[in-house]
Each structure stands twice: as C-alpha cells, then as structure tokens.
Amino acid sequence: MSEAPEKSARYHQGMATRRSVLGNGYVDQAQQSKTAFDEPFQDLITEAAWGHVWSRPQWSKRERSMVTIALLAALGQDDEVAMHVRATRNTGASREDILEALLHVAIYAGVPAANHAIKIAKGVFNEMDAAEHSEEGK
Structure with a gap:
C-alpha cells in the first residue's frame, strides 16, 4: 500500500x-x-x-463572499448559501452587502431564487443573533 x-x-x-x-x-x-x-x-x-x-x-474576502453568495443563490444551492452567510462573520461582508448581492440575483437570476435565498439569509442571521445574545448572557 x-x-x-x-x-x-x-x-x-x-x-x-x-x-x-x-x-x-x-x-x-x-x-x-x-x-x-x-x-x-x-x-x-x-x-x-x-x-x-x-x-x-x-479581491477581498468581503468581495468574494458577496459574489459567492449571489452565485450560490442563483444556482439554488441552499446549504452552501447558508454556510457562506454564516461565514460573513469572518469575511467582513455586512448584511447590507448580502442584501445588495441578492437584489442582483433577483434581477439577473430571478425573483424566486433571490426570495428563497433571502429567507435562508434571514434564518441564518436570526441564528447568529441568538447565538450572540446567548454568549453575551454568559
């Protein structure tokens, strides 16, 4: 071997x-x-x-993060969208950056793809906020 x-x-x-x-x-x-x-x-x-x-x-990690999320959203790669939204805490991409990227998805890849990705991002942001608040309470 x-x-x-x-x-x-x-x-x-x-x-x-x-x-x-x-x-x-x-x-x-x-x-x-x-x-x-x-x-x-x-x-x-x-x-x-x-x-x-x-x-x-x-490109910065922030820029790559925005482009990656937009591409994954356009392709309907839900798990990967969620993973890369979580990664924004490390890349510097803000929630506003992600929204702007997903607005582009709506125009260039379709409203349903953007709508679904926005729901995913909102859920991930809610999880991140809850985790942050629980850390603050410790």
Missing part, C-alpha cells in the same frame, strides 16, 4: 484560507468526517477553491 502523497503548498494555503473564512470548527468537522471516498474531493476544493481562487489578492 502506498503512503498518502504530501500535500501541496497550494493545499496548505487553501486550508489556511478555508479556516479563516469558514472557521476552525466547520473545517475541523469537515476534516473529521471525510473518508477515503471523498478525500480526493476535499483536497480538490481545498486546493482549487480555497488555495487558488479565495486566496488571490485581487
């Missing part, structure tokens, strides 16, 4: 960026739940999405 190949520099950069955007808890959970079956996929998204695209200096 061969040993696992050494991870590339792009992978390590991607993992650092992924952690900075999604948070250690989310990434740790994804790492713990991966199997031999999906490890190649996890490596691919870590290198390509996080190590190459999200790590490029031309």
Whole structure:
C-alpha cells in the first residue's frame, strides 16, 4: 500500500484560507468526517477553491463572499448559501452587502431564487443573533 502523497503548498494555503473564512470548527468537522471516498474531493476544493481562487489578492474576502453568495443563490444551492452567510462573520461582508448581492440575483437570476435565498439569509442571521445574545448572557 502506498503512503498518502504530501500535500501541496497550494493545499496548505487553501486550508489556511478555508479556516479563516469558514472557521476552525466547520473545517475541523469537515476534516473529521471525510473518508477515503471523498478525500480526493476535499483536497480538490481545498486546493482549487480555497488555495487558488479565495486566496488571490485581487479581491477581498468581503468581495468574494458577496459574489459567492449571489452565485450560490442563483444556482439554488441552499446549504452552501447558508454556510457562506454564516461565514460573513469572518469575511467582513455586512448584511447590507448580502442584501445588495441578492437584489442582483433577483434581477439577473430571478425573483424566486433571490426570495428563497433571502429567507435562508434571514434564518441564518436570526441564528447568529441568538447565538450572540446567548454568549453575551454568559
């Protein structure tokens, strides 16, 4: 049986960026739940999405966050929309930024897609607010 190949520099950069955007808890959970079956996929998204695209200096994480949410909303990727809305606490994208992105979705991808994504974002923001208030009460 061969040993696992050494991870590339792009992978390590991607993992650092992924952690900075999604948070250690989310990434740790994804790492713990991966199997031999999906490890190649996890490596691919870590290198390509996080190590190459999200790590490029031309756009800020805030800008990438807004564009990503708009694209995911347009594609109807509900779980990914929710995940990236949660990540806004790390990217600097404000609720107003997300609303502006979803207004673009309404015009360019359709009102139903934007309407559904707005419902998702509102739910995530409510969860985030509740968690913040419970932390303040401790």
